[in-house]
Amino acid sequence: MSKLLVKPSGTAGRVVDVTPESAGWTYVGFTLHKLKPGESVSGGEAGRESCLVLVSGKATISAGETDFGSVGRRMSPFDGKPSSVYVPAGMEWRVTAETDLELAVCTAPGTAGARPPRLIGEDDNTQEVRGRGNNVRHVTNILPETAEADGLLVVEVVTPAGNTSSYPPHKHDADDLPRESSLEETYYHRLNPPQGFAFQRVYTDADASGRRELDEAMAVEDGDVTLVPKGYHPCATIHGYDLYYLNVMAGPKRTWRFHNAPEHEWLLKP
Numbered sequence: 001m002s003k004l005l006v007k008p009s010g011t012a013g014r015v016v017d018v019t020p021e022s023a024g025w026t027y028v029g030f031t032l033h034k035l036k037p038g039e040s041v042s043g044g045e046a047g048r049e050s051c052l053v054l055v056s057g058k059a060t061i062s063a064g065e066t067d068f069g070s071v072g073r074r075m076s077p078f079d080g081k082p083s084s085v086y087v088p089a090g091m092e093w094r095v096t097a098e099t100d101l102e103l104a105v106c107t108a109p110g111t112a113g114a115r116p117p118r119l120i121g122e123d124d125n126t127q128e129v130r131g132r133g134n135n136v137r138h139v140t141n142i143l144p145e146t147a148e149a150d151g152l153l154v155v156e157v158v159t160p161a162g163n164t165s166s167y168p169p170h171k172h173d174a175d176d177l178p179r180e181s182s183l184e185e186t187y188y189h190r191l192n193p194p195q196g197f198a199f200q201r202v203y204t205d206a207d208a209s210g211r212r213e214l215d216e217a218m219a220v221e222d223g224d225v226t227l228v229p230k231g232y233h234p235c236a237t238i239h240g241y242d243l244y245y246l247n248v249m250a251g252p253k254r255t256w257r258f259h260n261a262p263e264h265e266w267l268l269k270p
Contacts, residue, residue, distance in 0.1 A: 002216045006225040027250035028184045029107035035097035044092035049110030052085045057101035063093040063117035077244045081122040108250035110150035137165045153249040162239045168264040169232035180259045183251040185228040194222040196241025204231040
């Protein structure tokens with residue numbers, strides 16, 4: 001199995017736990033909890049901010065002295081916009097499930113006291129359609145660079161069955177602003193119906209001899225996480241199965257500037 005593919009460890013509790021140490025990088029952390037009604041989870045790390053994304057289900061959420069009450073509407077990541085809560089670095093948070101709950105905890109380095117916690121409600125998320133034809137996908141911006149945070153960038157994407165996404169292939173692994181930013185990235189994948197699968201390739205440019213430093217092609221199933229430490233990272237889902245993914249990005253500068261693979265950039269022409 002690819003070292004970039006992280007399988008869930010079970011069906012209850014903390015089923016995914018990607019840390020900078022386990023991923024072998026510096027910035028992004030991603031944890032996925034599956035809770036039953038009445039079950040709780042808490043967290044908050046010194047020096048790391050969090051974005052709590054309700055992938056599905058409803059919960060009561062508090063952060064520091066702020067009680068956000070009951071949060072969440074959708075029961076599936078394929079059914080409407082998400083509810084999320086931003087938590088600044090070093091602040092404790094607590095989530096208690098009101099229904100079956102799938103909670104994503106997205107983290108990156110941050111500064112304590114930089115800003116208060118806040119609810120990112122369903123109606124606070126902007127949405128857009130990218131691509132055309134079999135490259136159409138539907139994007140929900142949860143924590144874009146226009147929203148306040150220290151390092152986190154968080155976005156959801158739904159790719160209709162049979163379509164490609166994160167395509168034409170692009171990368172963001174060079175600290176070369178304004179042309180390109182350096183960002184680590186995780187993809188949390190869900191399929192609808194859940195027995196489906198999709199594909200993701202993560203690869204770098206070839207050198208003069210035709211060799212690539214990184215070239216991994218992965219079949220992703222419902223609940224899998226893929227790691228993108230560098231390189232291009234397109235996805236494709238098969239006929240009959242819609243693909244959802246939750247992206248978490250962070251790097252030395254909080255901006256998303258990407259470089260398209262030049263041999264495929266012709267696909268963007270009208």
